[in-house]
Amino acid sequence: MELKLHDTLTKEKRAFVPLDPSNVRMYVCGPTVYDFAHIGNARPVIVFDVLFRLLRHIYGDKHVTYVRNITDVDDKINDRALRDYPGLPLNEAIRKVTEQTEKQFHADVDALGCLRPTVEPRATDFVVLRADGKTDMVTLIKQLIASGHAYEAGGEVLFDTESMPDYGKLSGRKLDEQQAGARVAVDAHKKNPADFVLWKQSAENEPGWESPWGRGRPGWHIECSAMSAAYLGDVFDIHGGGLDLIFPHHENEIAQSRCAYGTPTMANYWMHNGFLQVEGEKMSKSTGNFVTIHELLKDWPGEVLRLNMLKTHYRSPIDWTLKGLEESAKTLDDWYWVAADIKGDTQSRAVVEALSDDLNTPQVIASLHGLRNVAASGDEVARSQFAGSLHLLGFLSQTVEAWNARKQEASGVNASQIDALISDRTAARARKDFKESDRIRDELASMGVVIKDSKDGTTWEIAR
Numbered sequence: 001m002e003l004k005l006h007d008t009l010t011k012e013k014r015a016f017v018p019l020d021p022s023n024v025r026m027y028v029c030g031p032t033v034y035d036f037a038h039i040g041n042a043r044p045v046i047v048f049d050v051l052f053r054l055l056r057h058i059y060g061d062k063h064v065t066y067v068r069n070i071t072d073v074d075d076k077i078n079d080r081a082l083r084d085y086p087g088l089p090l091n092e093a094i095r096k097v098t099e100q101t102e103k104q105f106h107a108d109v110d111a112l113g114c115l116r117p118t119v120e121p122r123a124t125d126f127v128v129l130r131a132d133g134k135t136d137m138v139t140l141i142k143q144l145i146a147s148g149h150a151y152e153a154g155g156e157v158l159f160d161t162e163s164m165p166d167y168g169k170l171s172g173r174k175l176d177e178q179q180a181g182a183r184v185a186v187d188a189h190k191k192n193p194a195d196f197v198l199w200k201q202s203a204e205n206e207p208g209w210e211s212p213w214g215r216g217r218p219g220w221h222i223e224c225s226a227m228s229a230a231y232l233g234d235v236f237d238i239h240g241g242g243l244d245l246i247f248p249h250h251e252n253e254i255a256q257s258r259c260a261y262g263t264p265t266m267a268n269y270w271m272h273n274g275f276l277q278v279e280g281e282k283m284s285k286s287t288g289n290f291v292t293i294h295e296l297l298k299d300w301p302g303e304v305l306r307l308n309m310l311k312t313h314y315r316s317p318i319d320w321t322l323k324g325l326e327e328s329a330k331t332l333d334d335w336y337w338v339a340a341d342i343k344g345d346t347q348s349r350a351v352v353e354a355l356s357d358d359l360n361t362p363q364v365i366a367s368l369h370g371l372r373n374v375a376a377s378g379d380e381v382a383r384s385q386f387a388g389s390l391h392l393l394g395f396l397s398q399t400v401e402a403w404n405a406r407k408q409e410a411s412g413v414n415a416s417q418i419d420a421l422i423s424d425r426t427a428a429r430a431r432k433d434f435k436e437s438d439r440i441r442d443e444l445a446s447m448g449v450v451i452k453d454s455k456d457g458t459t460w461e462i463a464r
Helices: 039-059 075-086 089-109 135-146 175-179 220-232 243-261 292-299 303-309 322-339 351-354 361-375 382-391 400-411 415-430 436-445
Strands: 005-006 012-015 024-030 064-069 149-153 156-159 196-201 214-219 236-242 267-273 276-278 316-319 449-454 459-464
Touching: 005 267, 005 316, 012 089, 024 039, 024 220, 039 064, 039 089, 039 236, 039 243, 039 267, 039 276, 039 292, 039 303, 039 351, 039 382, 075 089, 089 292, 135 149, 135 156, 135 196, 135 243, 149 276, 156 243, 156 382, 196 220, 196 459, 214 220, 220 243, 220 400, 236 243, 243 267, 243 361, 292 303, 303 322, 303 361, 322 361, 322 400, 351 361, 361 382, 415 436, 415 449, 415 459
Parallel strands: 024 064, 024 236, 236 267, 276 316
Antiparallel strands: 005 012, 149 156, 156 196, 196 214, 449 459
């Protein structure tokens, strides 16, 4: 079974051939930790978690290295630190903000069923020379200056885009097109309007590190070039992130890394997930449809959010809707009912084949629905494969009891109250008081409770 991935750089779906099958290496741009992550931020986290799981399935858990960074130096972080901790020295305030926000991020993505990356470096730990010799940003900038790809001007160190003949290849933006219309006067110290910052000066009230170019801090792009090289080497297998990162972030990462190390490429496969909108509109605080993962988790189990995300192919735009969430919740209720008590050590070939076709999760879900029907008919082999396939995708992480309890908690339902009403209804039916029985059934329905009568008794669940 061949794994194929769509490569943004070549704009084609290619067979995946790792540089070293004993150490498959992937880097994905992580969060800037200044506030709760929104649901759009969850998309790359979930998408590349599925890829991480698939790579581990193919090559073995110990043979895949997944690095996702944490950006903890940024102007938005500085602003938040000044706002929330005005009485503390800035560096202490920044640390409080980033540690708190990182903890929030981890809690949210853990609830989404995502595995932790193999390594999760913080940008501030890779600015200056490290005792362990791993790549740092200052050394990387020195290499770019020494090789003629960077220069000092206006108190900054800038990357010279004209020094790289094929700059812009990932995004398809030619350098001369970027020059046209650029406001040259604003950045008069640049050789070229497209040149970007590697190092900038820090004011006294801003975080900074001592460097050959004065006290300052790194530009955004150099962070990922340093951290990816620190753990994955000069060239690695897969680099991922959101579509919005293609330009300028990933384009500039490529420029820095290739020119610093003299390599023809930075990563062999570039993968990008599409945009997310909410109820047909672009998510924005101004329109009032800005929603965080944390807020959604108050109303929905994390696996519902995960499934809702995976119903759309990762490269396509996704419309995040309440109707979609309700459908995903019902699907998961059914999947738990069919397979939650099965260990499931094997996976459906159809599911793995669909995943191997550039993470075709809509086809995966279609295959799961078919397999579910066979499993529910009493076929234990199909039931085992159904459960195993769901585990591979990050579902069925809890027992049926825990799943139902989470739904009850989210809905605010009092389980003991429901049990008492069902007991009263059972007694009414036994004495043939069907009017009272129907009244209790309607009361339960108004509470969002669905009851199911069978020869073994009455069960209930929360309707979505």
